[in-house]
Amino acid sequence: MSALHDHLRARLLAACQSLGIDAAVAAPLLRLDPPKNRDHGDVAFGAFQLAKAVGKAPPALAAELAAAVAADAVIESAAAAGPFVNFRFRRDALARDVLGAIQRGDAPYGRSTKGGEVVCIDFSSPNIAKPFHIGHMRSTVIGNALCRIWRHLGATVHGINHLGDWGMPFAKMMTAYMRWGSETELHQSPMRYMFELYKRYSREAKDDPALDEAAAKHFQALESGEDNQERRMWQLLRDESLKAFQGPYARLGVTFDHVTGESFFEDKMAGAMQRVTAAGVLEESDGAEVVWLKELGIKEPCILRKRDGTTLYHTRDLAAVFFRESAYRPTRILYVVGAEQKLHFDQLKGVLTKMKEPVAQAVEHVPFGLVLSRTEEGKWEKFASRAGNAVFLDEILDEAVAKVREVIRQKNPDLPDADAVAEQVGVSAIVFNDLKNSRIKDVKFDWDAMLTFEGETGPYVQYACARLSSILRKAEAPVPDVAAVDCAVLADAERVLLTMMDFGSAVQRAAEQSEPSCVTGHAIALAGEIHSYLRDHYVVGQEPRVRDARLVLVDCARKLLTTGLGLLGIAAPERM
RNA sequence: GCGCCCGUAGCUCAAUUGGAUAGAGCGCCAGACUACGGAUCUGGAGGUUGGAGGUUCAAUUCCUCCCGGGCGUGCCA
Numbered sequence: 001m002s003a004l005h006d007h008l009r010a011r012l013l014a015a016c017q018s019l020g021i022d023a024a025v026a027a028p029l030l031r032l033d034p035p036k037n038r039d040h041g042d043v044a045f046g047a048f049q050l051a052k053a054v055g056k057a058p059p060a061l062a063a064e065l066a067a068a069v070a071a072d073a074v075i076e077s078a079a080a081a082g083p084f085v086n087f088r089f090r091r092d093a094l095a096r097d098v099l100g101a102i103q104r105g106d107a108p109y110g111r112s113t114k115g116g117e118v119v120c121i122d123f124s125s126p127n128i129a130k131p132f133h134i135g136h137m138r139s140t141v142i143g144n145a146l147c148r149i150w151r152h153l154g155a156t157v158h159g160i161n162h163l164g165d166w167g168m169p170f171a172k173m174m175t176a177y178m179r180w181g182s183e184t185e186l187h188q189s190p191m192r193y194m195f196e197l198y199k200r201y202s203r204e205a206k207d208d209p210a211l212d213e214a215a216a217k218h219f220q221a222l223e224s225g226e227d228n229q230e231r232r233m234w235q236l237l238r239d240e241s242l243k244a245f246q247g248p249y250a251r252l253g254v255t256f257d258h259v260t261g262e263s264f265f266e267d268k269m270a271g272a273m274q275r276v277t278a279a280g281v282l283e284e285s286d287g288a289e290v291v292w293l294k295e296l297g298i299k300e301p302c303i304l305r306k307r308d309g310t311t312l313y314h315t316r317d318l319a320a321v322f323f324r325e326s327a328y329r330p331t332r333i334l335y336v337v338g339a340e341q342k343l344h345f346d347q348l349k350g351v352l353t354k355m356k357e358p359v360a361q362a363v364e365h366v367p368f369g370l371v372l373s374r375t376e377e378g379k380w381e382k383f384a385s386r387a388g389n390a391v392f393l394d395e396i397l398d399e400a401v402a403k404v405r406e407v408i409r410q411k412n413p414d415l416p417d418a419d420a421v422a423e424q425v426g427v428s429a430i431v432f433n434d435l436k437n438s439r440i441k442d443v444k445f446d447w448d449a450m451l452t453f454e455g456e457t458g459p460y461v462q463y464a465c466a467r468l469s470s471i472l473r474k475a476e477a478p479v480p481d482v483a484a485v486d487c488a489v490l491a492d493a494e495r496v497l498l499t500m501m502d503f504g505s506a507v508q509r510a511a512e513q514s515e516p517s518c519v520t521g522h523a524i525a526l527a528g529e530i531h532s533y534l535r536d537h538y539v540v541g542q543e544p545r546v547r548d549a550r551l552v553l554v555d556c557a558r559k560l561l562t563t564g565l566g567l568l569g570i571a572a573p574e575r576m
Numbered sequence: 577g578c579g580c581c582c583g584u585a586g587c588u589c590a591a592u593u594g595g596a597u598a599g600a601g602c603g604c605c606a607g608a609c610u611a612c613g614g615a616u617c618u619g620g621a622g623g624u625u626g627g628a629g630g631u632u633c634a635a636u637u638c639c640u641c642c643c644g645g646g647c648g649u650g651c652c653a
Contacts, residue, residue: 033592033595034592035596036591036595036596036597036598036599037596037597040596044595044596046595046596048594048595048633048634052633057633058633081596082596083595083596083633083634084595084596125653127653164653167652167653168652168653169652169653172652262653285650285651286650286651287651288650288651290650290651297579298579299578299579299649300579300649300650301650302650303650303651305651306651307651308651310651312651312652312653313652313653337653338647339580339581339646339647339648340646340647340648341648341653342579342580342581342647342648343579343580343648343649344648344653346580367581369581369582369646369647370646370647407615408615411613411614411615412613412615425615436588436589437588437589437590438589438590440581440582441582441588441589442582442646444587444588444589446587446588446602449587449588449601449602452602452615453615454601454602454615454616455600455601455602455615456588456589456600456601456602457601457615459615460601460615460616462615463613463615463616464616466613466615467612467613467615467616470612470613471612471613472612473612474612475612502592505592506592508592509592509593513593517590518592521590521592521600524600524601525600528600528617531616531617532616532617532618534612534613534616534617535608535609535616535617535618536609536617538611538612539612540611540612541611541612554612575613576613576615
């Protein structure tokens with residue numbers, strides 16, 4: 001993970017051998033962790049498992065190991081504390097190693113050049129029959145962060161926008177438009193207009209079953225593949241939606257490697273169905289074609305073709321898996337989709353498993369919780385804006401940006417480019433909030449807390465970056481190379497350095513668990529440590545030896561925070 | 577009914593996958609340099625980790641049951 005850790009592990013392994021423990025036994029058990037309490041040391045080794053393997057009591061083994069690891073140029077001390085061995089690095093070595101790696105852009109602080117994973121990430125995937133609202137944001141920002149995190153680790157990433165541009169929801173939209181729509185109004189404000197049509201359809205369909213029947217007919221006509229009215233309508237509505245989506249995507253800093261919606265798989269479903277049939281797992285049930293998954297513990301069958309002959313979500317997702325498998329050769333296919341669709345992805349994976357397709361093990365659902373807002377009575381329920389039911393993402397971002405603009409007017413009235421900065425900070429506050437907690441948790445959207453920008457927020461981390469940038473601007477010297485400074489003077493920055501050292505494992509965990517909050521948490525922690533450090537440690541005006549060392553520290557902190565925010569899709573302004 | 581998820585300080589969440597004295601932010605109380613950004617920092621109060629069993633040297637974490645909340649459950653996505 002770092003040169004320091006490698007060195008420590010080697011010393012520990014040698015110590016094991018000196019105690020007569022077989023290296024092959026010891027090596028896999030030498031896990032180094034940050035201690036629960038940093039006062040104990042920089043790195044800890046819990047001797048439990050190794051002790052069991054060699055038949056000793058953990059505290060006794062820990063004591064022997066501590067005694068067998070003598071101090072050297074890197075290790076300051078090794079001390080047993082019960083069943084743990086706590087190690088401390090020499091402060092100058094710690095600073096030199098961490099800051100040097102950050103300055104050079106070495107992994108894990110910089111982007112890794114090696115990494116064999118090929119990761120498909122299916123995210124955002126809005127339904128083009130509906131407006132881009134707050135509910136779409138979670139998949140979008142989580143997926144975006146995962147793309148960036150995996151790329152940082154050296155993986156080949158395919159970010160895919162699997163647009164909902166096919167199927168019944170779209171057919172309903174089409175039906176509404178064909179009945180009541182006007183092209184002039186559509187072009188004026190496509191998303192809002194479509195939203196109106198959508199609402200009208202929902203209202204009227206309640207009392208008029210003929211609407212849904214008409215929609216089903218239109219979908220059949222669309223799926224017939226003929227060049228008809230439905231197809232032209234589909235093209236028009238799809239184009240307009242895609243254009244409109246560029247707004248939120250640009251604001252959120254999101255890009256895709258492939259925009260292949262459900263419609264893209266229109267001509268690939270027949271092949272997929274053949275493959276399912278050939279595997280001998282397709283069965284007829286009530287006129288539909290299904291795959292039963294009872295032996296995999298799933299009671300509901302996966303329906304691949306409806307009684308009326310048309311396809312479903314599952315059919316297209318299955319075709320998509322096969323397409324991605326042959327086009328990208330992925331080691332993982334991640335679906336960043338709400339937790340309420342767990343069954344769907346269990347079924348998808350189940351069908352592939354039953355077909356004995358190796359790609360089954362690559363398929364992984366990355367679920368997340370809902371977005372909730374607080375009601376008058378203080379209860380949490382599905383998100384509604386403060387005004388009422390308009391839930392367009394743009395409006396939410398606008399409100400956050402407006403609030404930031406006000407804060408800037410109060411605190412930094414002379415800021416150049418204030419509008420651009422307000423946009424960056426406001427949008428990032430919303431994004432950061434979404435990525436702050438474990439993704440499976442519902443996001444509780446508390447406007448009052450969100451718009452104060454104090455504490456664990458995006459602006460808090462950005463503020464740290466701006467403050468560090470400010471110091472670098474005011475310093476009367478350029479940032480030197482680590483090799484040219486006296487790292488011993490950074491002994492007082494140990495907390496900052498140790499937090500920096502955690503960056504690699506945070507990013508690694510974020511990828512392994514598909515959990516961007518690991519990165520968010522690290523950014524908050526590092527921002528907090530550097531803020532605390534700056535309180536009592538000045539840079540400007542110090543004697544050159546101290547100033548230069550601190551300049552390196554400040555510069556590296558700024559770099560690493562910027563990298564962390566970048567992994568989350570968030571910009572780090574120089575001033576705010 | 578069945579399946580899955582969640583339950584930790586007043587509120588919102590952590591706890592690096594089973595390890596040391598369960599930590600942060602908000603809120604509350606008390607404070608901070610006539611020097612680099614106060615969107616900050618320092619200190620304090622606040623806990624039977626929903627409940628009961630079990631496994632383990634060790635449980636917020638794993639198992640069983642119960643309680644509370646959410647989501648899903650055959651032709652929507």
